[in-house]
Amino acid sequence: xxxxxxxxxxxxxxxxxxxxxxxxxxxxxxxxxxxxxxxxxxxxxxxxxxxxxxxxxxxxxxxxxxxxxxxxxxxxxxxxxxxxxxxxxxxxxxxxxxxxxxxxxxxxxxxxxxxxxxxxxxxxxxxxxxxxxxxxxxxxxxxxxxxxxxxxxxxxxxxxxxxxxxxxxxxxxxxxxxxxxxxxxxxxxxxxxxxxxxxxxxxxxxx
Numbered sequence: 001x002x003x004x005x006x007x008x009x010x011x012x013x014x015x016x017x018x019x020x021x022x023x024x025x026x027x028x029x030x031x032x033x034x035x036x037x038x039x040x041x042x043x044x045x046x047x048x049x050x051x052x053x054x055x056x057x058x059x060x061x062x063x064x065x066x067x068x069x070x071x072x073x074x075x076x077x078x079x080x081x082x083x084x085x086x087x088x089x090x091x092x093x094x095x096x097x098x099x100x101x102x103x104x105x106x107x108x109x110x111x112x113x114x115x116x117x118x119x120x121x122x123x124x125x126x127x128x129x130x131x132x133x134x135x136x137x138x139x140x141x142x143x144x145x146x147x148x149x150x151x152x153x154x155x156x157x158x159x160x161x162x163x164x165x166x167x168x169x170x171x172x173x174x175x176x177x178x179x180x181x182x183x184x185x186x187x188x189x190x191x192x193x194x195x196x197x198x199x200x201x202x203x204x205x206x207x
Contacts, residue, residue: 003117005124005196010144013126016196018117019203025114028107032115035108035183038100050090053078110206112183116192123147123193128154133162135169147191148172153181155197178202 001020007013018024056078063077080088116122123145130138142148149172154163156177167175176185178201186192194202 044096050087138166150191
């Protein structure tokens with residue numbers, strides 16, 4: 001399947017043949033949902049915690065004798081029914097991550113790329129460069145491409161890349177390297193911009 005390649009001025013600069021096994025699959029909402037839930041579970045910090053009985057400060061001494069006081073029977077002052085006591089079955093620091101088969105993760109990324117292609121939301125550019133690293137210059141490019149809310153996948157997208165620096169102040173425009181492409185970031189943006197080099201790298205990764 002062929003798709004037009006444009007430059008950063010939104011003018012046609014050729015075309016490119018896309019692998020139909022990566023960019024031409026039928027949408028599978030169930031697969032996309034599984035992968036996105038897996039990604040979001042991994043991102044959760046899991047650092048919420050309450051004090052259990054072993055964490056509460058205080059003695060384990062019985063607060064008063066068992067019988068003869070007319071009061072209910074109690075042991076430690078650290079128990080849940082007392083003010084300043086522990087919390088029963090409260091949350092503890094833990095990881096929310098779980099395993100997902102590699103084949104499912106790989107299929108999810110293929111389906112996400114296919115969904116953007118079939119929806120006409122995939123933009124392939126010959127290269128994406130901002131010489132100055134200034135946000136105003138990047139805004140001119142994404143305005144010409146009609147993609148204010150977009151994810152750019154480039155072959156190289158490290159902190160030294162001027163595009164990354166220029167995009168730091170833009171809330172709706174993100175930049176990722178080809179090896180960091182993922183389902184969640186692709187699907188949460190309206191447009192997907194991919195350079196020709198990144199297309200080749202993605203096809204090599206997912207073949």
